[in-house]
Amino acid sequence: MPNQDHMIEEMYNSEGNLTEKQKKILAAATEMFAEKGFAGTSTSEIAKKAGVAEGTIFRHYKTKKELLLFIVTPMMVKLIAPFVIKDLNKVLNHEYEQFEDFIRAMIDNRAKFLEKNRPIIQVFIQEIPFHTELREQFIEHVGTKVMARFVQIIKHYQANGQICAMPASSVIRLVGSTILGYFVTKNVLAAKMAWDDEAEIDRMVRFLMKGLAIDHTTK
Amino acid sequence: MPNQDHMIEEMYNSEGNLTEKQKKILAAATEMFAEKGFAGTSTSEIAKKAGVAEGTIFRHYKTKKELLLFIVTPMMVKLIAPFVIKDLNKVLNHEYEQFEDFIRAMIDNRAKFLEKNRPIIQVFIQEIPFHTELREQFIEHVGTKVMARFVQIIKHYQANGQICAMPASSVIRLVGSTILGYFVTKNVLAAKMAWDDEAEIDRMVRFLMKGLAIDHTTK
DNA sequence: TATAGAAGTGAGTAATCACTCACTAAGGGA
DNA sequence: TCCCTTAGTGAGTGATTACTCACTTCTATA
Numbered sequence: 001m002p003n004q005d006h007m008i009e010e011m012y013n014s015e016g017n018l019t020e021k022q023k024k025i026l027a028a029a030t031e032m033f034a035e036k037g038f039a040g041t042s043t044s045e046i047a048k049k050a051g052v053a054e055g056t057i058f059r060h061y062k063t064k065k066e067l068l069l070f071i072v073t074p075m076m077v078k079l080i081a082p083f084v085i086k087d088l089n090k091v092l093n094h095e096y097e098q099f100e101d102f103i104r105a106m107i108d109n110r111a112k113f114l115e116k117n118r119p120i121i122q123v124f125i126q127e128i129p130f131h132t133e134l135r136e137q138f139i140e141h142v143g144t145k146v147m148a149r150f151v152q153i154i155k156h157y158q159a160n161g162q163i164c165a166m167p168a169s170s171v172i173r174l175v176g177s178t179i180l181g182y183f184v185t186k187n188v189l190a191a192k193m194a195w196d197d198e199a200e201i202d203r204m205v206r207f208l209m210k211g212l213a214i215d216h217t218t219k
Numbered sequence: 220m221p222n223q224d225h226m227i228e229e230m231y232n233s234e235g236n237l238t239e240k241q242k243k244i245l246a247a248a249t250e251m252f253a254e255k256g257f258a259g260t261s262t263s264e265i266a267k268k269a270g271v272a273e274g275t276i277f278r279h280y281k282t283k284k285e286l287l288l289f290i291v292t293p294m295m296v297k298l299i300a301p302f303v304i305k306d307l308n309k310v311l312n313h314e315y316e317q318f319e320d321f322i323r324a325m326i327d328n329r330a331k332f333l334e335k336n337r338p339i340i341q342v343f344i345q346e347i348p349f350h351t352e353l354r355e356q357f358i359e360h361v362g363t364k365v366m367a368r369f370v371q372i373i374k375h376y377q378a379n380g381q382i383c384a385m386p387a388s389s390v391i392r393l394v395g396s397t398i399l400g401y402f403v404t405k406n407v408l409a410a411k412m413a414w415d416d417e418a419e420i421d422r423m424v425r426f427l428m429k430g431l432a433i434d435h436t437t438k
Numbered sequence: 439t440a441t442a443g444a445a446g447t448g449a450g451t452a453a454t455c456a457c458t459c460a461c462t463a464a465g466g467g468a
Numbered sequence: 469t470c471c472c473t474t475a476g477t478g479a480g481t482g483a484t485t486a487c488t489c490a491c492t493t494c495t496a497t498a
Contacts, residue, residue: 238445238446240445240446241445271446271447272446272447272448273447273448274446274447274448274449275445275446275447278444278445278446278447279445
């Protein structure tokens, strides 16, 4: 797909020069996709909510699906990749000497990312099972590039003697699952229960550090 | 909703006395909902795949949504609740003296459950964001009943001195996230990469045991 | 074997779907 | 001022949607 990169780059630069109505369309579509799903939302509903004619949507996006991709694609490109590259450098420059510091920085960073892009991320997660393009994009941008960076980071701390020997991919999965689980419960069940965020983060970090520490027990 | 329990009970008993065509409808609907989503699947498609007339679907299910609920509801009732109750008793009867044995039994049990009901579970997970009824049912059956059981189990092992002091809900979240992450990567990325299942389980269990062990380090 | 009730059918319905197109409005450079 | 490009419009398109209903077929029991 040679035009995909072009499309992405275009979006990268063009966020500023969008018409007022175009912004309204994107906002309305994001909100409705998050609430009712892509297949459950009609273009007429989006137009009504955005306060534009239905034809206006199709002036800018050839199909309804293209609208979805324009909402969801830049999130992956713009916001995941740069973070990882930047933080990788910090790690390799010994900015996070302790693995714990790196974990805490990552949790904090992702929390802010999630807060800023909650509805878009929601749409992305909800729609990924139904759209091959989304899966492919995700694998391309996150699955390979980001993964490779993380492997380097983990190996760095393993060589350091800070975390135990184990395939890097397993470490990433364990850490990722734990952090993801924290975000999911925090965001989905937040209102339903008492939630001391700082304490939960502390417990989670401690659990991770202990779980990944080098074994001293001879079992 | 007073008729919900009745509906559930009915399904509980009636799985055997379904017509051949009804079974075909359920199978076809499950498969298509999993693949294309509830909103993205039309009743005419289901009828075609099941080899029945479209009217036959609506003879048994008043609406398309009722069909979805008939597919997804019994999974929660029949298969989650009994397991937990049974295993709770095993724990309280000291059948799993070691917390590790309990964890391993649970992983094994859930793996079999997932294998048997993969498409239904997939539909359930994919549709839960869009249907309030599903969320309510899940909270009612899993969120409260199952949660309460787990809290008892965790407290048992904490009193035993096998796992560290921490709110039971946090322990459940950490363990649950880790196991869920294992299942997700295993099932979603299974074909894409090498996967030594036994080794992964061992690593995960070791991670959990270390992570939840009682602290000896004076930090 | 007669019959009632359930299972199954498929043509038909109004509503809604994503999308088109001929059109007007607006803005900026020559 | 003219003109060209882009943005925006909304009525209209055929296809598809979930669902209905009058009808036939099957099946169990009396």
